Amino acid sequence: MKTRVEENTTLQNIYDIKTKHEFVDKEYGLTKETIEKISASKNEPSWVLEFRLKALELFHELKDPDWGPDISYLDINKIATYVKPNSKENKSWDDVPDEIKNVFDKLGIPESEKEQMAGVGAQFDSEIIYHNLEDKLKERGVIYCNFDKAITLYPELIAKYFAKIVPVTDHKYIALHYALFSGGSFIYIPKGIKLELPLQSYFRLNEPGAGQFEHTLIIVDDDASLEFIEGCSAPGYNDLNLHAGCVELYVGKNAHLRFSTIENWSKNLLNLNTKKCIVAENGKIEWIMGSFGSKVSMLYPLSVLNGEYAKASYTLLSFAGNGQNLDTGLKVIHNAPNTTLYCDSKSISKDGGICTFRSNVYVAKKAVNANIAISCESLMLDSISRSDTIPVSNINNNQILFSHEASVGKISPDMIYYLMSRGLSEKEAAALIVEGFAEPIAKSFPVEYAVEMNRLINLELEGTIG
Amino acid sequence: MELLNIKDLATIASDDQNKKILDGLNLTINEGEIHVIMGPNGGGKSTLANTIFNSYRYIKTNGSIIFNGEDITNKSTDEIARLGLFMSFQHPVELPGVSETNFLKAIKDKKNNEHQDVFALQKEIKSKMEALNIDYDYLKREFNVGFSGGEKKKNEILQMMLLNPKLVILDETDSGLDVDAIKTVVKGINLYKNDNNAVLIITHSTKILEGLNVNQVHVLVNGKIVKTGDANLAYQIEREGYQSLLNEN
Known part of the structure; x- marks a missing residue:
C-alpha cells in the first residue's frame, strides 16, 4: 500500500484517482455468448468453458440470500462483466502502460515491492497486468502467478484444489463468480518452505459499472508458511460496481498462512466475496481483514478445521459510513479434536453506517476439547448509526470451551472535550x-497498512464530526 | 501585564438550565502571578475552570472573558487551548488504545503546528518525566488506563510542562494525592512558572500552596468571589473554615 503519509499536505484520497484508460474489450451482461467470448480470449481448456456455462445455469437457478443486506437492486445486465485493459501481463513495471502504472505508483505498490515483498501481482479491472516473484523463490519451487495461467501450467494442482474448497453450488454469487472468473493469483508453497517476506496481490477496479471476479487459490503445503497480503480499491462512480471474487486456501500439516486484506472499495460497489480455508493437523490460518469501502459487503471467511490441533484466528476491523452496510464475520467448522478458534472483531459506524458481525460456529461431535473465544466490540460515532452482533452456534459435544463477548460503545463527549482542551480540533x-x-x-496489520489505516480513519472523519 | 480578565460572568448548567452556577463573577490575573480559588463544595470552582474552557456542560448567560488581550468568551475549547490556556483536570479521561507517546506527540505537534522530530520530542518528554518521577515505561502504556489517581495528576503536569502555556488552571490537582505526590506537583509548577505566565489553583487544602509564591487567594461562594486576600487567607480558612469567614462579612 501507500507506505508514506505525506506530512503537511492536505489529505487527498489516493484511492479516488480516476484514470482515463482505453480498454480493448468491454463485455456487458451475462449470456452464454459473453462467457464464450471471455473463455476464447483466454485460450482456456474446453473443460473450463463447460464449467463456466454450468455455473451460469446455477446462477440463474439459485436465489438471493433471504437474510442480510438488501441487494435486490443489482441488475447483472448493467454490469460490465469483463473489461480487458490495454496491457499484457508484465514482469517489469517499466513495461506497464503509464496510465495504469501511475495508479499503482500512487497506491505505493511498486515501492513496497522493492522494500518489503517477495513478490507482487497487480490486477487492473479484469486482467492481471503485472506479476513477479523473486528468482530465488522460483528456484525453491514456489509458484506465484496469474490464476488464469495456472490453469494450463499446473493442471494437477488445479484439478485437486480448484472449485473443491469453494464449490460452485455454495451460493448464487459464487456461481456468478465461476461463470465469469478472470485474473487473481495462484500460489503454491512447497513442503517445508517458509517465506520470510510476504507476497502481495493488488486488485484495482477502474472502470465505472464494471465487475471484478478474480480467483485466488493458495496452497501452503505441510510445514510451510506464508504471509499473503491482498489489497483492493476502486475510485468512486455513480454506477453500481460489483466484486464477486473467490479465495480458496489450503493449509497443510503444521503449516501457517497469514492472509491479510485491506479492502477500500468505492462506495458504489457491492462486495459479495467468498473466502474459505481448509486447515490440516496443527495448521494455522490467520485472517486479518480491514473493511473500509463498498456500499454493501457480505463476507464471512470460512475456516474448516479438519486436522487435530488446527487453529483459526480472525482479526477484523470494519468502518461503515453514510450509506454503507458492512455485513461481515466468520464461519468456522470444528471437525477434529483440540481445534481452536480465536476472534477479535472491532467495528466503527458513523453517519448512519451499519456494521453487522455474524459468527457461525459448528462443532462436530468428534471435535472434543475445541476452544472457542470470540470477542466483538463496536463503536458508534453518533446515534443514527447501527451495529449488530449475530452469533450462531451449533455445538455437538459437551467437552468444549466457548466464550463470546460483545460490547457497544460511543465516544464520550468528555473525551472529546479533554482532547480539545489540549488544542486538538473536534475532528x-x-x-x-x-x-x-x-x-x-491495527497492530496486527503489516506496518504500512497500519499507517494507511490511520490515514483512512482520518479521511473518513474529515468534515463529518462536529 | 493583564493575562486574564473575567467580568460579570454568569452560567447555567446545560442539562439543568434553571440552575444558576456562576453569578456575576469577576477576576483579574496578571502575568507572573499565582492565584488560588477556595470555597465550599458546589460554589462553582470547577464550573469556573470549565467555563473558561467553554465546556459543553455549561452555558454562559452573561459576562466576558478576555485572555491575553483576546475575547475568548465564545471561542471553542480547542481555540482557547491554542491561545495558551491549559487546564489540569480534576478527573482526567482515559484513552484506551492511545499510547502515552502518541498522545503527547499529537498535542505537541498541534501546539507547534508541525511534526516534531520523534527523537527530540522523546528526549524532551523524558527530561520532564524525570523531574516528575514518572517511569519512562509509561510512554508505552495506554493514556491514563490503569493509572492511579496520583499518576493521572502527574500526567496532567507533564502535559502542562510540555505545552508550556501562558496560563494554567489546576482544578483540584492536589485532591487525593499523598504528600510526596503533592511535592512533585509543586516542583513541576515551580519549574514551569516564570514572570511571563500565571497559575490559577483551585484547591481545598493549603498543602499545595507550601513552596509556592501565592499572590492572591479568592473565596468563591454561590457563584461569586466574596473575599480576596493574600496567602494568609488560605491558612485562615484551613484553621477556621468558611463559615466563620462568611459570618465576618
Whole structure:
C-alpha cells in the first residue's frame, strides 16, 4: 500500500484517482455468448468453458440470500462483466502502460515491492497486468502467478484444489463468480518452505459499472508458511460496481498462512466475496481483514478445521459510513479434536453506517476439547448509526470451551472535550479516539497498512464530526 | 501585564438550565502571578475552570472573558487551548488504545503546528518525566488506563510542562494525592512558572500552596468571589473554615 503519509499536505484520497484508460474489450451482461467470448480470449481448456456455462445455469437457478443486506437492486445486465485493459501481463513495471502504472505508483505498490515483498501481482479491472516473484523463490519451487495461467501450467494442482474448497453450488454469487472468473493469483508453497517476506496481490477496479471476479487459490503445503497480503480499491462512480471474487486456501500439516486484506472499495460497489480455508493437523490460518469501502459487503471467511490441533484466528476491523452496510464475520467448522478458534472483531459506524458481525460456529461431535473465544466490540460515532452482533452456534459435544463477548460503545463527549482542551480540533480528537479503538487490530496489520489505516480513519472523519 | 480578565460572568448548567452556577463573577490575573480559588463544595470552582474552557456542560448567560488581550468568551475549547490556556483536570479521561507517546506527540505537534522530530520530542518528554518521577515505561502504556489517581495528576503536569502555556488552571490537582505526590506537583509548577505566565489553583487544602509564591487567594461562594486576600487567607480558612469567614462579612 501507500507506505508514506505525506506530512503537511492536505489529505487527498489516493484511492479516488480516476484514470482515463482505453480498454480493448468491454463485455456487458451475462449470456452464454459473453462467457464464450471471455473463455476464447483466454485460450482456456474446453473443460473450463463447460464449467463456466454450468455455473451460469446455477446462477440463474439459485436465489438471493433471504437474510442480510438488501441487494435486490443489482441488475447483472448493467454490469460490465469483463473489461480487458490495454496491457499484457508484465514482469517489469517499466513495461506497464503509464496510465495504469501511475495508479499503482500512487497506491505505493511498486515501492513496497522493492522494500518489503517477495513478490507482487497487480490486477487492473479484469486482467492481471503485472506479476513477479523473486528468482530465488522460483528456484525453491514456489509458484506465484496469474490464476488464469495456472490453469494450463499446473493442471494437477488445479484439478485437486480448484472449485473443491469453494464449490460452485455454495451460493448464487459464487456461481456468478465461476461463470465469469478472470485474473487473481495462484500460489503454491512447497513442503517445508517458509517465506520470510510476504507476497502481495493488488486488485484495482477502474472502470465505472464494471465487475471484478478474480480467483485466488493458495496452497501452503505441510510445514510451510506464508504471509499473503491482498489489497483492493476502486475510485468512486455513480454506477453500481460489483466484486464477486473467490479465495480458496489450503493449509497443510503444521503449516501457517497469514492472509491479510485491506479492502477500500468505492462506495458504489457491492462486495459479495467468498473466502474459505481448509486447515490440516496443527495448521494455522490467520485472517486479518480491514473493511473500509463498498456500499454493501457480505463476507464471512470460512475456516474448516479438519486436522487435530488446527487453529483459526480472525482479526477484523470494519468502518461503515453514510450509506454503507458492512455485513461481515466468520464461519468456522470444528471437525477434529483440540481445534481452536480465536476472534477479535472491532467495528466503527458513523453517519448512519451499519456494521453487522455474524459468527457461525459448528462443532462436530468428534471435535472434543475445541476452544472457542470470540470477542466483538463496536463503536458508534453518533446515534443514527447501527451495529449488530449475530452469533450462531451449533455445538455437538459437551467437552468444549466457548466464550463470546460483545460490547457497544460511543465516544464520550468528555473525551472529546479533554482532547480539545489540549488544542486538538473536534475532528482530530475523534480520530485519535477511533485510532485508539482500532489500535489492537491495527497492530496486527503489516506496518504500512497500519499507517494507511490511520490515514483512512482520518479521511473518513474529515468534515463529518462536529 | 493583564493575562486574564473575567467580568460579570454568569452560567447555567446545560442539562439543568434553571440552575444558576456562576453569578456575576469577576477576576483579574496578571502575568507572573499565582492565584488560588477556595470555597465550599458546589460554589462553582470547577464550573469556573470549565467555563473558561467553554465546556459543553455549561452555558454562559452573561459576562466576558478576555485572555491575553483576546475575547475568548465564545471561542471553542480547542481555540482557547491554542491561545495558551491549559487546564489540569480534576478527573482526567482515559484513552484506551492511545499510547502515552502518541498522545503527547499529537498535542505537541498541534501546539507547534508541525511534526516534531520523534527523537527530540522523546528526549524532551523524558527530561520532564524525570523531574516528575514518572517511569519512562509509561510512554508505552495506554493514556491514563490503569493509572492511579496520583499518576493521572502527574500526567496532567507533564502535559502542562510540555505545552508550556501562558496560563494554567489546576482544578483540584492536589485532591487525593499523598504528600510526596503533592511535592512533585509543586516542583513541576515551580519549574514551569516564570514572570511571563500565571497559575490559577483551585484547591481545598493549603498543602499545595507550601513552596509556592501565592499572590492572591479568592473565596468563591454561590457563584461569586466574596473575599480576596493574600496567602494568609488560605491558612485562615484551613484553621477556621468558611463559615466563620462568611459570618465576618
